[in-house]
Structure formats: C-alpha cells, structure tokens
Amino acid sequence: MLKVFATRLASCNASALRQAAAQIFLLESDMARNVEGALRVDGEAIEAVDVHPLGRVMIVAGPEVAALRIALHVAACAAAGNSVSLALTTTPNEQTRELIDNLRALGFDALDWASPDADGRWTALPDDLQVAILTSTHLTVENQRPVSCPGDCAESHSRAALIRLYSGLLSYRVPIIVCAPADCS
Structure with a gap:
C-alpha cells in the first residue's frame, strides 16, 4: 500500500508531495527492519522488546502542518501496521487538498473537521x-507526552523514529540467576 501511495504522490503537481513520495519509497523499503522487536542478553538478564501497532489511529493535523509532514506521518502510521484516518482542523490548502484526494483514492478516511457542519463529530469517535495530534514540530499520541519528531524521512534513523511514534512497545525483563547444581532446586 505504501508503494502505491508513494507512486501516486510522485505524479502530483506539488513539489512537496513529490518529495514526500521519494521519502515514502525509502520508508517502505526498510519498513520491516524498523518494526521488528529485539532480544538482548547480558550477564544479568534477558530483555525482550516487542513492537506492535497501536490499532486504529486518527491523525489530527493542526493548521500550520505542511502537506509533506502530513503525508510522511500517514505513511509512517500505516507502516507501523495501524489503520489510519486523517482529520484537518482547518480548510486545506491546494497541496493538502491534493494529498487528501490521493489518500481517499487509496481508501483512507480523510475528514474535514474544520467546517461548521463538524459540530458534534468529536463526541462520536469510537x-x-x-487520536494523534500533529503540529509542525510535535506529535502527541493519546495518553502520551508530546514528542519532537523528525521533519523528514530522508535518513534511516528518522524513518525508524517515525514508525516508532505510531507503535506500542512491550518490554519484558527476565533475570538470569546462576547457581551451582547442588544449590539449585
């Protein structure tokens, strides 16, 4: 799905969306490596970290958020395995409108929550x-502290960081107890 999304954005008129397409292609190419869990062993314990999707995520983009940033966050959220929808708090500009048209063509929900007929929609959320609130510099996912997030996905570490923002982590630590055979029972 990300490859199709990136291909559609690559043919857009807006240069910011073509830039997003190039970065989403990179995101898609190394997606599996970034979302796997890890197993670490040291002399005292075994620690397992499991990465899992958050589930259904609605990204609510504030008025100052550029189309490039919205596109990258929607792609990262989908790459993490989530079901993604997008809500805008202001009337979209031309670039954001083109992005929304492409998202809708791929089956994403994109909602205009800024219009006067949006009254009461917030009370109907499942x-x-x-809910993930996206600003020009930060992301706040429900019940978490705001975090600064990368402005692009040009580097592998920024792609991994964006995917992790839309992932849950479970960490397990099991202590290693070493004893002589006669002492263990």
Whole structure:
C-alpha cells in the first residue's frame, strides 16, 4: 500500500508531495527492519522488546502542518501496521487538498473537521481510536507526552523514529540467576 501511495504522490503537481513520495519509497523499503522487536542478553538478564501497532489511529493535523509532514506521518502510521484516518482542523490548502484526494483514492478516511457542519463529530469517535495530534514540530499520541519528531524521512534513523511514534512497545525483563547444581532446586 505504501508503494502505491508513494507512486501516486510522485505524479502530483506539488513539489512537496513529490518529495514526500521519494521519502515514502525509502520508508517502505526498510519498513520491516524498523518494526521488528529485539532480544538482548547480558550477564544479568534477558530483555525482550516487542513492537506492535497501536490499532486504529486518527491523525489530527493542526493548521500550520505542511502537506509533506502530513503525508510522511500517514505513511509512517500505516507502516507501523495501524489503520489510519486523517482529520484537518482547518480548510486545506491546494497541496493538502491534493494529498487528501490521493489518500481517499487509496481508501483512507480523510475528514474535514474544520467546517461548521463538524459540530458534534468529536463526541462520536469510537472508544478504540487512538487520536494523534500533529503540529509542525510535535506529535502527541493519546495518553502520551508530546514528542519532537523528525521533519523528514530522508535518513534511516528518522524513518525508524517515525514508525516508532505510531507503535506500542512491550518490554519484558527476565533475570538470569546462576547457581551451582547442588544449590539449585
């Protein structure tokens, strides 16, 4: 799905969306490596970290968020395995409108929550929906502290960081106890 999204954005009129396409191609190419868990062993314990999707996520983009940033966050959220929808708090500019048209063509929900007829929509959100508030510099996912996030996905570490923003982590630590055979029972 990300490859199709990137291909559609690559043919857009807006240069910011073509730039997003190039970065989404990179995101798609190394996606699997970035979302796997890890197993670490040291002399005292075994630690397992499991990465999992958040589930259903609605990204709510503030008025100052550029189309490039929105596109990258939607792609990263989908790359993390989430079901993604997008809500805008202001009327979209031409670039953002083109992005929304491409998202809708791929089956994403993109909602205009800034219009006067949006009254009451916030009360109808499903309980299992995670709301992510995106600004020009930060992301706040429901029940978490705001975090600074990369402005692009040009580098592999920034792609991994974006995917992790839309992932949950479970960490397990099991202590290693070493004893002589006669002492263990």
